[in-house]
Structure formats: C-alpha cells, structure tokens
Amino acid sequence: MTSSPEPSSRPAEPPVRRRDTRLDNYVDRYAVRTHGMTASAIRALFAVANRPEVVSLAGGMPNITDLPLDVVGSSLQRLVLDDGRVAMQYGSGQGEPMLREAICEVMGLEGIAAHPDDVTVTVGSQQGLDLVTRLFCDPGDVVLCEAPSYVGALGVFRAYQCEVRHVGMDAEGLSPQALREALEVLRQQGKRVKFLYTIPSFHNPAGVTQSEQRRREILAIAREADLLLIEDNPYGLLGFDHEPLPTLRSLDSELVIYLGTFSKTFAPGFRIGWVLAPHAVREKLVLAQESATLCPPVFSQFAVAAYLRDHDWRGQIKVFREMYRERRDAMIAGLADHLPAGCTWNTPAGGFFVWVGLPAGLDAQAMLPRAVTARVAYVPGTAFYTDGFGSRFMRLSYCYPTPERIIEGTRRLGEVLNREAALHETFGTVGPADPAGPALPYQAPRPNQS
Template sequence: MSEEPVTRPVPARRRDTRLDAYAHNYAERTFGMTASAIRALFAVANRPEVVSLAGGMPNISDLPLDVVSSTLSDLVAERGTQAMQYGAGQGEPMIREQICEVMRLEAIQAHPDDVTVSVGSQQGLDLLTRIFCDPGDVVLCEAPSYVGALGVFRAYQCQVSHVAMDEHGLVPEALTEALAAHAAAGRRVKFLYTIPNFHNPAGVTQTLERRERIIEIAQAAGLLVVEDNPYGLLGFDGDPTPAIRSLDADNVVYLGSFSKTFAPGFRIGWVLAPHAVREKLVLAQESATLCPPVFSQFAISAYLSRHDWRGQIKQFREMYRERRDAMLAGLQTHMPAGTTWTRPTGGFFVWVRLPEGLDAQAMLPRAVSARVAYVPGNSFYADGLGSRHMRLSYCFPTPERIIEGTRRLGEVMAHEASLHETFGFLGSGAAGGPYEAPGANQS
C-alpha cells in the first residue's frame, strides 16, 4: 500500500516594515553597492554659503560658449538627422580618428579600430570590469584610489587589494610583493588599475622610470594594466609625460575622457584596448547602451574640427594652475602644525594628511557647520583606512573662495587639535596603516 506524499506548507512571504518591498529579489551583487561619499555631499556642498573643496567638477566657465553654440546650431542644421539617429556600438569613425590625434600628445600611437567610445571613461571601466572579472577576482589599486573605480569593483564583487604609493606614484616593489602574496594564496589577479597622472585623490604623478618598471613587472607576471588618464593633458609644467600605454600597446588598456578637457555634460570617453579586448568591449557596449550617445560624438567632433582645442586646453591649464597656487598658498597660511599635503603639478586635487589624533570623517559635520566641505580620506580606500586624510579639490571655486575655504578649514582643524590636546584621543585618525602616505613630507 503506497504512502500518501508528504506536503509541506509554503512559507508565508515576509510582511514586515521594510520600505523596499523588493529587497528579497535583488541580485547578490547589489549588496556591495553604496552611495558615493562625494555624491552624498552634493546637497550640502552646493549651498552658496558653503565653500566646497569636495567635488571634482571641471570649471567650464572658460569654454567659448559662442563657438559651442554656433557649432551645435550648424550641426543640427547640416547633419541633424544623422547626429540624432542610432549609431555604431563602437562609436563613430570620425571621432575615433580624432581621439587618436588627442592621444598622440602623450606619445600614444593608436589605430581608430582599437578605440571604443564609451559614456564617459566611467562606463569604460565598468565594461572592462564586466568582461574581465568574476566574483572574488582580485583587482590591484593604488592606496588611495578613485572612489568611482572602487564602486565599480565593489558592484562586480571584486576583491580590491591596495598597493602602496608615495610622492612618485605607485611603488614598484609593493606591486611585486602584492602579486607574490596573491599567487601564494592561489588568488587570481585580473588587472592593475592605476591613475598615473595627477592622481585622484592623491595629486601625485608617476615618474617615467616608475612607469617603465611597472610595465616590466606586469609583463613578467602576465598582468593587464588599466591606465585611467582623465587629467593627463592638464599639467602645469612642460609637456605631458608619455602614457603607460605608449610603453606597451599589448598589455595596457587606456581610459580617456573629454570631460576634463572639454565638458563633462556630453559624457564621452573612450577605451583604447588590444584588438581582442576591443571586440568584447564592443559586445558589452552594445548590450549596455546599443551605442554611445551619437549626438554628443558629433558635437565634440565638430568642436575639435572647428576650434583650437589645443589652445583651449592651454587656457584650462593656466586657469587650474592659478587655482592650485591659491590652494597651496591657503594651506601654507592656514593649516595647523602637523598637517602635510601633496603639491600637484597638474589635475584637480591635493591630498592632505591631518595632524595626529584628527579624524577627517568625524570632523566633517563640524566643517560643514563652518561652511566648508571636503571628502574624507577613507572614501578612497576599500579597506576602511585613510581616516587621517582628506581630499581637497581646487578645480571649481575661484582663487578667493579657495583661500577662504582653507581659512575656515584651518580654524576647524585647529579647534579639533585643541580638543585632542585637552581630552586625548578623539577618533581613529591616529591609527596607522600599511601604506605610504603620498607626499607626506612635501608641505
């Protein structure tokens, strides 16, 4: 006699007070997604009474808006139906040719067929991580590193392993040690992510000797190098340093952008990759967006064709140099004893090390109350370190506002230091870490 099948009650669906009714449906990788510390500051930092030394917004007030306006008007009148249509997943041929011309300023010899246009270089990094990384794969990054890159790696469930840097950029010996440690542990390192020029957030630049040594190490280890270079043409002293890509076309993927040398609102960047990688990038791009923004590509291409874009970059460099000088002067005048900072030769950022006992994260609400904003250093580490550092941006405020911002910040820091002296340890700012502090002795 057969037994009756056992039936078990279906568990009731949870009905609790959570605000998101779909929380149980999300993919596992979403649990690693967190809001950018910089984006979270925007609402406060954009108040007119607050001097924001936080965001990295380019100052596009020096753009020739009359030229841009007439260029866009002519584009719509002459090629509007083409510019407002779907395009190729790899990007339009004319702008890929012009991108190769731009990269020649950094000694890169490239073919347009190896360029994939992306929605800003941020999407390029996302696509690269998508095609290379499985959950648990290791990505090597400088310590500290760009917060947007850390967000991408976290979203794809990568394990970020930081490599020490100093005032000359990533330390080659630290890279060798990291590769050996991961190999011994049986972990797969998929690529090294590096920002060699005017680093975000550290403000330092890799020397040519360091670049050559990093390539030697990467070649010996079979390691792909991802070179992110949004600021490379915005140096204040002399010609650009040759890109890492110019030293090795077979093992380096280069990320570029028009956001800093033209305008970020068009959202056009690019990836220069070895041919086989480019093919997979195009497939990933087509699945993500079908095609990068066609109108933006036509607009930038027309601008590059009709305007002295090299002269415009020179004008940007002079404007940012003036702001950098104001930042360094303000720090020299207003920072309390024990504060050190980097001295960038280009780009947008200064990396500040606080006096012993101060914690940038804990101090931020008091700074905002004093009407000045910055980004705490722990935002730029995957392992929670960096609380004794902060990133200051000089790209957007006027020189006068920068000076005032450093004055307000100096007063907050001096007050915090006084409290620390009186009452002792206030937070985690005194805690050390395994990394070099870029430019710690440059003040």
C-alpha cells in the same frame, strides 16, 4: 514489516518572507551583486556642498567658465542645420569613425600611436571602466588598486563583486616594491589578479604623478607577472609644469588598456569617453557596449568631433591649464596660511586634487559634519579605500571655486581643524590609527611637510 508512511497530501507552504520594518519591499528580490552597491561619499555631499554659502573643496567638477560658448554654440547650430538628421539618429556601437580618428590625434599628444579601429567610444570613461570590468571579472576575482584609489572605480569593482587589494604609494605614485610584494602574497594565496587599475598622471585623489622611470618599472613588473594594466588618464593633458609624460599605453600596447575622456579637456555634459584596447578586447567591448546602450550618444559624438575640427582645442587646453594652475597656487597658499601645525599636503603638478594629512588624533570622517556647519566641504580619505583606512586624510579639490573662494575655504577649514586639535589636546580624544603606521599592509602616499 512496517509499511512506509503515505506521502503527505498537504500542499507545500510558501516561503516565509521577512516581516520586519523596512523601507525597501524589494530587498528579497535583488541580485547578490547589489549588496556591494553603496552611495558615493562625494555624491552624498553634493546636496550640501552645492549650497551657495558653502565653499566646496569636495567635488572634482571641471570649471568650464573659460570655454568659448559662442564658438560651441555656433558649432552646434551648424551641426543641427547641416547634419542633424544623422547626428540625431542611432549610430555604431563602437562609435562614429570621425570621432575615433580625432581621439587618436588627441592621444598622440601623449605619445600614443593608435588606430581608430581599436578605439571604442563610451559614455564617459566611467562606462569604459564598467565595461572592462564586466568583460574580465567574475565574482571574487582580485583587482589591484592604488592606496588610495578613485572612488568611482571602487564602486564599479564592488558592483561586480571583485576583491580589491590596495597597493602602497609614495611621492611618485604606485610603489614598485609594494606591487611586487602584493603579487607575491596573492600568488602564495593561490589567487590570480585580473588587472591593476592605476591613474599615473595627477592621481585622483592623491595628486601625485608617476615619473617616466617609475612607469617603466611598473611595466617591467607587469610583464614578469603577465599582469594586465588599466590606465585611467582623465587629467594627463592638464599638467602645469611640463609637457605630458609618456602614458603607460604608449610604452606597451599589449598589456595596457587605456581609458580617456573629454570631460576634463572639453565639457563633462557631453559624456564622451573612450577605451583603447587590443583588437580582440575591442571586439568584446563593442558587444558589451551594444548590450548596455546599443550605441553611445551620437549627437554628443558629432558635437565633440565638430568642436575638435572647428576650434583650437590645443590652445583651449592651455587656457584650462593656466586657470587650474592659478587655483592650485591659491590652494597651496591657503593651506600654508591657515592649516595648523602637523598638517601635511602635496603640491600637485597638474590635475584637480590635493591630498592632505591631519595631525595624530584627528578624524576627517568624524569631523565632516562640523566642517559643513562651518560652511566648508571636503571628502574624507576613507572614501578612497575599501577597508576603512584613510581617516587621517582628506581630499581637497581646487578645480571649480575661484581663487578667492579657495582662500576663504581654507580659512574656514583651518578654523575647524584648530578647534578639533584644541579639543584633542584638552581631552586626549583617541583618534584613528595612523594610516602610515608599520602595522598596515600598505603605505598611504606621504604628502610634503607643510
């Protein structure tokens, strides 16, 4: 009979750490969810696009030139003198009552009947989306998004390790048929969708708007599938041709969580947004808000509430609408005059963005360095997909530059595109696959023919 070996007295060796060359010595310590965090293509452009010699058609920065700073300044002065000790103190995790009441009045312009108790104030609507995703999504959960979708939302979903499935669009936005097909595929795969994220009005980046009939169709599908909708509505009051369409939330108060913001209709620097949610969800939102920031910025809330109380904010929105309409018209005229044959684009009825399709063989991502060298910037379409599609599209923003700068920017862009098209014709460069091809699982929104 053999005796069992004696246990070794040697101490356990420490784990071997990687010794390869690297810039981040903390890489072994990060949580797994950080692997999904990537730099925004738009943020990465800012350093270059903000140079005065570059015409930036890239970022969606609101133009607050027409904001009456004398009125805002007087309001802030009175706020500090009269209510400074309260406005500069900690506040409620849900947000200040007087602002939540004013938010309900603002939402009433789009047909939403809401109670202030169901509103949670956030640090911009971006934080609202982050909190909602934190509440509902575990790693691996499926989130449906339009194809393309807002780059900031895709970043949130990646950070929470969600699986994003894109759903096709057409000239009226999200396609009901594509939504049905996506839900059926996921059902067959045994996967449950946590929610659908959508921007129904003046979509970012595609610039399209869901008709009222389309909104009702999407809600009918959601009721059949018991599907939660996250409605992001930063641009809804900035339509050029008609009064605001009914929001999804105004048509269904149980299946829709609504995200709003003052960044586009007042000023982005105050960083005030909100979430309107069913009461049970609101309670958890407040808890999540308190763990994230303790309370949203109180001074900003008082400042926005004072602006809404003391100023003709409805009239100011009309001023913004006319200003953005003029810039939209300049963009469409510039595209028609300067872009080569084969380019396509839509004519947005509001908001900030135009979605441009390129001729076969051209790649917006590969072309971007040459465009920046020509002193014009845009965002390649690939930034708005999670799966690499969109290389034959670009998003152009008309909200910030003057009409004259927009025309100059489209002229520069046209020169770059003409050079790229000539190179492709001469050398037969193999371009990216057509994002509207039948082999793809979804359709990109098809812009109007130029």
